[in-house]
Amino acid sequence: MIQPIKPMLLDRIQLPFDNEGYIFEPKLDGWRVIAYLAGDKTVLYSRRGSDISDTFVKLAHLHTCADKPCILDGEIVADDGFWSVRKGVGISYIPFDILEIDGENVTDMPLIERKKLLRQNLFSNLYSPVPIPYIEAEGRKFFDLAVSKNLEGIIAKRKKGKYYAGKRTAEWVKIKNSKYIRECK
Numbered sequence: 088m089i090q091p092i093k094p095m096l097l098d099r100i101q102l103p104f105d106n107e108g109y110i111f112e113p114k115l116d117g118w119r120v121i122a123y124l125a126g127d128k129t130v131l132y133s134r135r136g137s138d139i140s141d142t143f144v145k146l147a148h149l150h151t152c153a154d155k156p157c158i159l160d161g162e163i164v165a166d167d168g169f170w171s172v173r174k175g176v177g178i179s180y181i182p183f184d185i186l187e188i189d190g191e192n193v194t195d196m197p198l199i200e201r202k203k204l205l206r207q208n209l210f211s212n213l214y215s216p217v218p219i220p221y222i223e224a225e226g227r228k229f230f231d232l233a234v235s236k237n238l239e240g241i242i243a244k245r246k247k248g249k250y251y252a253g254k255r256t257a258e259w260v261k262i263k264n265s266k267y268i269r270e271c272k
């Protein structure tokens with residue numbers, strides 16, 4: 088049985104900032120999931136460590152999208168933009184970090200190097216997960232864009248930061264959009 092890795096937790100700050108030492112990503116409104124992509128199967132674990140693979144059978148193919156076996160940290164989002172999974176709504180897995188590749192723990196590597204490994208290890212095809220986009224240094228401008236698009240906010244991550252499983256650190260901080268409102272259909 089696999090001992091699931093606990094995801095790194097976000098600290099929270101109030102105001103966006105610019106800093107050359109950080110990257111900025113959109114804050115997704117989904118389910119945080121650690122994905123184990125082995126040679127012959129995909130196993131998905133929730134933030135609390137429960138195996139949720141059977142809940143998300145549409146993602147059972149993810150292991151076929153990786154060049155080498157790996158462990159990813161990411162988020163499952165509904166294709167309609169809402170986090171709740173409803174019948175008939177498509178879902179996607181959006182990875183934002185790689186924790187292990189081909190049996191090697193890479194959590195001590197700088198984040199920016201892990202981002203490169205993540206992109207290099209995933210195949211580019213119609214069914215592959217697409218790593219989350221990010222920008223460097225310009226957090227204020229990115230936050231303004233997130234607010235204009237009614238997104239939940241942004242995440243600021245230190246480029247040279249390590250991955251601290253199960254810990255809340257200032258390496259990753261969320262900056263929430265106080266005007267964020269999910270529209271119900």
